[in-house]
Amino acid sequence: MAFMIIDRRLNGKHKSAVNRQRFLRRYRSHIKEAVSDAIKKRSITDIERGEGISIPRKDVSEPTFRHGRGGRQQQIFPGNKEFVTGDKIKRPSGGGGSGGSGDASDSGEGEDDFVFELTQDEFLDFMFADLELPNLVKKQLMKTDSYKLIKGGYTNEGIPARLNILQSLRSANARRIALGGATRKKIREAEQKLEELQADTDVDAKEKNSTRIEKLNEELERLHRRIKHIPFLDDFDLKYNNVIAHPTPSTSAVMFCLMDVSGSMTQDIKDMAKRFFILLYLFLKRNYQKIEVVFVRHHTSATEVDEEEFFYSRETGGTIVSSALKLMHEVIADRYPANDWNIYAAQASDGDNWADDSPLCRDILVNKILPKVQYFTYVEITPRDHQALWYAYEDIAQGFSDRFAMQQIVDADDIYPVFHDLFERKTS
């Protein structure tokens, strides 16, 4: 018996990837809805994870002609226990029983939703669909640390591994035709003459002809030898695939997280702020290869801290927002020259500020920071009425609507919608 065992385990396993994408595309709107629901429910730590999505089964069904319920139907079942012929039973309510149309057992789950899992990537795709970074004038850093090798035609020199056989043979063929051209022409002429002589039936010229034929034959032989001497493949026929190292521009961005940590900021508010920052971070990460994050926290004075301290340490005291803005300006001047870096900033606060400070904040933002950043967002996390800072910023928002945005967050459910609003793709 002829048979074969083939190990296919190393073959690609994502044969269905295309079909999967097609499915996701088709049910885009359903999935988006589910994703934004899911984001509301997520806790801070697992924002970057796949998600189970469910779509009403009716919406994904593929219709066929089939029997519906009704009429007179008979069906066989296994596992009779106490029934005897002629027994009458109440019709079970709400389905089951005799669907009759071979489809009763279609899924075993009846009208349940169609449930499946999105991968983390797909999840983020849907999460950030329709969002874009405003002012994406990319400041490209031509850091020469990344090259991409791309094909660049053929060269005459190279390593054997890159030998291009087709091109080499082509060029050899061309050379052989070119070099042998003249000789072949002579051959053709000689052959023609030979034919003429051999066809000549004139008896008188016979002797003369025979010597000429001999000569011609010699000549032909010489010419053929010459053609044979043209080499089939010569050194300079060899062509190699050329590979060019193409420097790829690496785009980098820096993200400033500014947060008020004064006594009025409770852990809840900080949690919400953190969620907002994480969203922004994930979003930026999808647009930039390299991203640095600078955490600045402030009460009456501002300090640059690491992530852990930023989110979890607690300070008390009053609030002077301008201190953070000043520090941010210093850091930019110091480490992130604006023509090399794409700068984004997000500021979170509960709106408290020392009353006299708010105009100062406005001045710093307008004169020093806004000219240098791509986008500055301000979220105020408070259920209470706005204070001076909000109104001061509202002035800015009117003047710099292209690179400054502000929103209010009342509870955790607002975070994603607010984020969505801040970065919504604007049709211009």
Added chain:
Amino acid sequence: MSKPKAPSGTSNSEEEYLGAPNNQEDNPEKTPEKPTPTVKPRASSQKHKGFIAEGSEWTFENLEAYESEIARVAENYQLDTYPNQIEIISAEQMMDAYSSTGMPVGYHHWSFGKQFLSTEQNYRRGHMGLAYELVINSNPCIAYLMEENTLTMQALVIAHACFGHNSFFKGNYLFKTWTDASAIVNYLLFAKRYIADCEQRYGVEVVEGLLDSCHALMNYGVDRYRRPSPISAEKEQLRQAEREEYLQRQVNDLWRTIPKKEKSAEESVRRFPAEPQENFLYFIEKNAPLLEPWEREVVRIVRKVAQYFYPQRQTKVMNEGWATFWHYTILNTLYDEKLVSDGFMFEFLQSHTNVIFQPDFDTPYYNGINPYTLGFKMFSDIRRVCENPTEEDRQFLPDIAGTNWLDTLHQAMQSYKDESFILQFLSPQVIRDLKLFCILDDDKKSEIEISAIHDEHGYNFIREQLAHQHNLSAQEPNIQIYSVDLRGNRSLTLHHKQRDRIPLDQDDAKEVMKHLHRLWGFDVHLKSIQDGNTTAELVCTEDTLKQEVSDAVESDLYD
């Protein structure tokens, strides 16, 4: 499905008196040298009794050893098969294979993605194990084995798929007449390329929409009685351009608007098509007025694929029953020959029992009659009736009682499909074993009635009813293309022949009508007819479609 490993104690303790395991692995290669491996030469000629392989982990060597042993036994049982091509794949690949409904290469479509997602979901959640194998009706016969399977499972699967299903594909009359095992893989490859080409040229969404429509009519895309011409990828490709042109010309002819000479009155009432058509996709491919040539080709591809799967849909019970019967018989033969260990048998029997488990109708697991159970029980029962018939068997199955069981079994496999197989061979014994009973559900009565149970009065009725239930043409509504208004608005009329007042599922039918409208391009009517009276009518016109679109847009606006 994670299988418990075979108890390692068994294999260890056996090893000592086995002698060198190498002996056995050499042996299978010798068997082919003998001119005709007639009656079990293996066990008797062997001095050292020994198992084919040890342990629960499979290797390529012991897979081969099992394959040759199983092949030898299968040949003794006269199983005639295509050459086997066994492919080892991973679980992910199995899910891939699964979701393309068993086509080794398939064109892209979202519905396969949906299938994949739900398979993946069920697998991850542990709701469902993956199939241990997947076998494709092709020559050579391709069987996928999962790498996660234990050695015992692989042996089971080889016996089941590579010899059971394989011989069924080769021997059953439906497969012989309707499918061409040697051409299918190439044809599918051609189909995949063609559809990918179309996507490039006309856009993914356009092609997807067309495929949606074709899929909706897939069950009505088969010739039930006429034998289809064999398919071949090369010929398809060659003829394709030619055909496109020719078809278009024909269609144009049908819809010629330049007036011909005046027709006689009789001729003008001539119905088109002359006979009602059951193969919708064929009719559309040949006659739909507005389709582009490439669209006709896509319709044709779906039709060919449907035709290829048609025999499988009609022989589920037989095919699975046959394969299950043979893995059971073959592995038991190996056990009788002392080629496999007790541990092997325990593990095998556990899987086997799972496969043929039939939950009762009143348990939550009940999901219809398990084709494995029914098929296995019936084939085993045929053997019993042949070998040890009772008085009852002689009365119910006089033709086969006491005959040679192997011949009878082969004959049954070759010449029947599910419906006729059950009608012919379902014995009272099997009906009693499964405790089958029949329920009559009449919407005119307030209660449902038990119309028959597994007793003397019920056997024949249950047999007929179960056969009827496995008849595809009874499962699917009987709908045919009745006429086309050639001289008027080109509308298409379908007739649904209703039986026992069973209606169509209206929601689905409406959707399918839309798809049909898309393919046909003009109004579509569907009449349900019972005893000559029209009981229901569905219409799908340009206007109804527009209405729905504007509704949808409105609801979008309010969202």
